[in-house]
Amino acid sequence: MSFIIGTTITADPRTGLAAAKTVDGHIDFALVPDAFDGIDALEFASWLGPITSELGLIPGVRVTHTEPFHVATASATLDYTARSRSGLSIGVSTSDADAALFGRRPAADSAPAWAEAAQIIDLVRRLWDSWDDDAIIRDQSTDRYIDRDRLHIVDAQLSDSAGTDYSVLGPSITPRPPQGHPPIVVRADADNAAAVESADIVFADVDAGDAGVAEFTGAGPSLDELKGLLGPKTPILARLAAPTSPVEVARTTDFALELQSRGASGIVFSAPREEQLEFSIRLVSEIVPALTAAGLRAPTASGADLRTRLGLPAAHSLYTHA
């Protein structure tokens, strides 16, 4: 299994586009964060879909104040427009500022917000699965476009971050996305064990440290704790500040080897918006060739879907294989 490499790209039509085109075909995915500032990450990733050809596109979405049904249909649609290269990074809103943008309920505490997010992860997958892959039949002998027995009511009962119950009935309006389940990403944090356990891919904050030894810096569990929690099936990626100095860049291969020995499946780099384009060039001209030379990365077949790039098995429907 090739060591996975992703990088953060801010939703910006100039530098974001240039960075995405630079890394397309060289790394596995771009993570497009969304903090309700700037351009909407799902729209930006949708726009990048037809412009890129190999790059996985993983937009962030904060689910505390938004509608899960729209999240499910928009992410399913991205999987069509990006030709099976989409994922979805689930986050929550806990600030007063986020709450005020929507004006629906007060700012959420972290624990109930993540509890709802875990429910929404399950709901989104159920909405994706609410159409079987073969639901569209176009049967002229009976004049039927779909076989409605191959569509499924979801009827999920959820509780929002303020403790109010709500339900989402389904089915989705959008047929099942080509990947079935576009990979769902959760960044390990305090209070989000349930969401982490339901994710396809988990990010863990890591600091390279002065001595180049991995230190786990996030509020969440360490890499070792995560391995214990998740077992071997869920790839864990180290979330790491993009190296800037020549010394740091040169050290990245050793650092990747160390991370791999400790159970990490890859690295997702993050850089400030103004450094992303420069870093994307360094990534494809220096870092990835060095990782490849060290035997960490093998070329992925052109046209692979994102699940395959991330080493995930094909996704079975929660309905037809339940």
Place this chain on the structure above:
Amino acid sequence: MPELPLRQVHLAAHFPGVNNTTVWSDPASGSHIEFDSFAHLARTAEAGLFDFFFLAEGLRLREHQGQIFDLDVVGRPNTTAVLSALAAVTNHIGLAGTLSSTFNEPFDIARKLASIDVLSSGRAAWNVVTTSNAFTGANFRRGGYLDYAERYLRAEDFIDVARELWDAAGRGPGHAAGTTGDDFSHISDFFDISGRFSLPSLPSGHPVILQAGDSDSGRDFAAGSADVIFTRHSDPESGRKFYADVKTRLADYGRGEDDLKIFPGISVILGDTQEEAAERSREVASQQVSEAGAIAFLERVWDRDLSAFDPDGPLPDVPPAGESISKGRVKHIKDTEATIAEWRALAEAENLTARELVIKVSTRHSFVGTPRQVARDLSEAVQTRSADGYILVPHLTPGGLDDVVAKVVPELQELGVYRTEYPGQNLRENLGLPPARPAGEWTSNRVRARATPNANSTDTSPAYREVS
């Protein structure tokens, strides 16, 4: 006396919807979900110099007699996600999407549309609809939560908020009165929101607002809030009445005749001769009404199960029942008893089977003829102020407008009523709309117009319809 310049025809393209206008059984009918279909239609329309591409929205699958309706196309993508992707594969054409103001929040919608406007360099448009019912609400946090009148007041307020946010884009923090560091603050009967809207300035100022008002109060709503009306008045006669009525309302709102464009939705069927086009129209109509589809159509009018009746026999000889059996679509027939009586008389006079009757009453194509004749008819309708432009609704995905673009557009150009290149830098300019006015102007003009006794009726709850 100098001749007046010819009024220019504008065109737009509607992606085929989830109703029986769309023929899925034809061998040329492609996918309704793969991106290539959307890209094909949008690029075709752009090659034809159309103002915009139009995409409807689905929020819940339609039901019929308590089950998902399976005879028409079912399923669609998320509206904004497709428009954003189309922004990447087109350069000039406007990207219009239907989005409910009921099951969305203003910050989210305003930001998504602003994102599309930035990504497309000024081509975003929003067809504002309200969603009527608990049926659709079952997929959303709020459920079915507003009564009829409130829904529409909320929609008006919703558009105001969106425009306030768009005004805030690119302005930097600290502009909202009485706040420290906020870009906007809106407190009303429906919303209490504030914060930053930290997007770059929008290339078009404000995304174009479309609206599908038809009732008296719906027309006032459009006059007070919209840039474009999408209407069902496709025949020139009723179009002219609608056009005159709507345009005369604009002055009350401080707007000129050119500030609100009227675009009826139409179908076009072409042939090399008039006879061939008429024959083609009959064939398409027959495709649009399958045997099972004919019975389902009658069931929606009769509001009862008619599966025991033969579509190739006479109209069902039973009276209609009371309760609606169809969910998720708008019923256009107001007086069921009278309509059925009229159809019985028509079927008897012309000796029509049930299916033939349904074809006759449900599939009239708006413009049928040779490319030259259709171009002349379209121009005539625009010259006589029946419309400013037309939204073409093809029956085939994705190639349903290939012929119109290849054959009718050159005829329109020959007549001197159609552009030979895009005239503007963004959708607003291509439509011939004035630059975006600040949100506050819309609000104050509306308040002033409605404070005037003769300005409009006392009913402030416009009747909308959802467009599919």
